[in-house]
Amino acid sequence: TFNEIVGQDHIVQTLKNAIKNDRIAHAYLFCGIRGTGKTSTAKIFAKALNCEKGPTINPCNECSVCKGIDSGRIIDVAEIDGASNRGIEEIRDLRERIKFTPTEGKYKIYIIDEVHMLTNEAFNALLKTLEEPPKHAIFIFATTEPHKLPATILSRCQRFDFRRLTAKDMIEQMLKILKAGGFEAEERALEIIARNAQGAMRDAISVLDQCISYSNGPVTVDVVTDILGTVNDEVLFGFAKTVIERNPEKGMEIIGDIVSKGKDVHQFIKDLIIHFRNLMIAKTSDNVGGAIELPDEIIEDLKRQSKNTTLENIIRILNTLTQAEKETRWSTFPRIVMEMTLVKLTQPQLDDSLDGILDRIRILEEKLEKGEIKYQEKKVIEDKGRELRTQRQTEPNIQAQEETTVEKAEGKKKAQSEEADKMIKAKQNEKMKSETREAEKGKDDGETQDTIEKKTSIKQEETENELITLNDIKNLWKKTIQVIKKEKLPLYYNILEAEAEPTEITSNGVISFEIKGYEGHKIYIEMNLIILNQYYFKGFFPS
Missing domain, CATH: 1.10.8.60 (Helicase, Ruva Protein; domain 3)
Incomplete structure (x- = not known):
């Protein structure tokens, strides 16, 4: 009876009212996902209309008509499979039979399941009957894909959408x-x-x-x-913990255990997607119980675990798992896909997506706040820059070739600086004497004081710019890349080394770059230069 239909109260109430008020339509369309009661509702509706005590909202299930419909022997109620009877000949035969009046019940009812499988020709043949149906004929169409039905058919049916059951x-x-x-x-x-x-x-x-x-x-x-073939909640919480704590070794053990027990890797990924979705809800919603249909103790565990990570990280994990779910669906090696996904989740430096880059920046910010990142790298680069300038002043034709460690650079710094200071002072004294002579000559030639000062300023700038050349800038950039590699900073050093080339240094000491190579890498290079400038070598690089 209608009382046995679960979770479709809106449809049941509408059909009952139609029977009570004698407002029976000639065509109905029941649509929704599989297993929600479309065909069962159609049969109950047919019994309610053809019951010997009806039409009634409560068929007796005892009369010969009700029993005949349940057993499928009543010819007045025909259930047709649209997938196997989809041609125009079957529909023509149906049109011929529908003309005859019912033999036992009050209506001839045709239930066509998977009606979207009919051909266009069959729909066209059926259309005429739907436009001018006999008074005793009722069509009930059931489908999981109503969008495939022609608009001319849809417009002639009362549509009922069956919901997913909670x-x-x-x-x-x-x-x-x-x-x-x-x-x-x-x-x-x-x-x-x-x-x-x-x-x-x-x-x-x-x-x-x-x-x-x-x-x-x-x-x-x-x-x-x-x-x-699923896993229990303990495994899901354990795997989520390894991802949040970035522990790939433990994650590999869990995957190995799942495979050894014969569990489905694809199903495991779907379970993980649901688990991290629940973590996202627990992180963002106060009314978790209304959005997650789980026991209270599980919800409390979700709340506790969600506090150990950020919402941005959860969304990144969900995006990665969703992509892995698509790949494992047809993959011959689902375990390898799952293991690759685990490595990508636990080591964001391997994830070159925008979400991965943002996650690395977030990790960097967290380390800065906790004081875990030392500013030694900046000091090393500044010392190297001074060393190059000293060599340029004393030995213009000698290139800096030594690849010393940070400790050696610290040891040599003092002696080189003193020697550099002497040479700089000697050059500056010589320059000043020359400028004085030129100034006196300018006065003799009748030049104004403003003209002399302007010339002096221009020459001072030229003198300062002569202290470092483009070759020095490139050597400094190479040493910067070496520091990035050695300290394992979360940056794209391979792309920086191959595709970012220094071109000049401005008067205020900022190095300009030419970005060459793949156009798609431009955003990564610019972002890395901003990070370098902001956190490591302030003022060196463009921001």
Whole structure:
């Protein structure tokens, strides 16, 4: 009866009112995902209309018509499979038979399942009957893909959308089935079945039937996970912990254990997606219980685990897992895809997506706040720059070739600086004498004081710019790349080394770059230069 239909109250109430008020349409369209009760509702509606005590909202299920509909022997109610009877000849035959009045009931009812499988020619043949149907004829179309039906068919039907069933509704229905059969089951086991059914009651009942056959006693969580190939909550929380703590070794152990037990890797990834979705809800919503249909103790565990990571990281993980789910669906080596995904999740420096870059910046900011990053790198680069300038002043034709360690550079710094200072002072004295002579000559030539000062300023700038050349800048950049590699900074040093070339140094000491190579790398190079300028070598690079 209508009372046995689960989770579709809006449809049941509408059909009951139509029967009460004698407002029966000639064509109905029942659409929704599989296993939500479309065909069952159609049969109950047919019984309600053709019952000997009807039309009634409560068919008796005792008269010959009701029993005949249940057994499928009443010719007035025909259930047709649209996938196997999809041609124009079948529809023409249907049109011929529908002309005859019903033999036992009040209506001739045709239930066409998977109606979207009919051909265009068959739809065109059916259209004429829908436009001018006999008074005793009723069509009930059922489909999972209503968008495939022609608009001319849709416009002539009353459409009912069957909703996905909630986990609560499915659990209540399964408890009724278990009670009627004298079986028992753990509530958590039923929750897992309902979650994996994804709103399809028929799928849930099918899995429950398998679990009852498999189990010698009550249906437990272990029985359900064995049947479905899923993992329990402890494994999901454990794997999520390894991802959040960036521990790939432990994650590999979990994956190996899952595969050795014969679990489905693709199903495991889907379970992880649901788990991290729940973490996202726990991180952002105050009303977690309304959005997550899980026991209170599991929800509390989700809240605790969500505090150990950021919302941005959870979203990055969800994006990565969603991509992995697509790849494992058809992959011959799902385990390898899962292991690659684990490495990418636990080592964001290997993830070149925008989410991965943002995650590395976030990690960098966290380390700066905690004081875990030392500013030694900046000091080393500044010392190297002074060393290059000293060599340029004393020995213009000698290139800096030594690749010393940070400790050697610190040891030599003092002596080189003193020698450099002497040479700089000598050059500056010589320059000043020359400028004085030129100034006196300018006065003799009648030049104004402003003209003399302007010339002097220009020459001073030229003198300062002569202290460092483009070759020095390139050598300084090479040593910067070496420091980045040695200190394992979270930057794209390979791209920086290959595609970012210094071109000049401005008067205020900022190095300009020419970005060459692949155009798609430009945003990464610019972002890395900003990070270098902001956190390591302030003022050296453009921001």
